[in-house]
Amino acid sequence: MTAEETLYQFIAAIPFGNVATYGQLARLAGRPNAARWVGRTLKHLPKDTKLPWHRVINAQGKISFPENSEPWNVQKDKLADEGILLHNGRIRLKDFQWQC
DNA sequence: GAGATGACCATTG
């Protein structure tokens, strides 16, 4: 099981209606300080991936795309479908962050 | 091999 595969497993395991941060997933995958590695890995995902990549946000509860950009809107919509709404441009981690 | 870059984080003031 490579670190990447482990990462995919954890992303797939994020429950509906919850989100996880880059640093959190990095830790779970066994790379405590590799948040950037998580971001890089996500960017490499095929566009037809089954992974809920939209549930991955940064530690500030914000979407890591320029606001109102195309991917930003896609992610926002998917989150809204799960009842996760942006409050002042960011997500309330306190309410939605995955506890594991 | 050095420097820049990127879907980042924790700490500090």
Place this chain on the structure above:
DNA sequence: GCAATGGCCATCT
């Protein structure tokens, strides 16, 4: 809450 700072990992030039 926000900005600056230093750190992290992998890739590209």
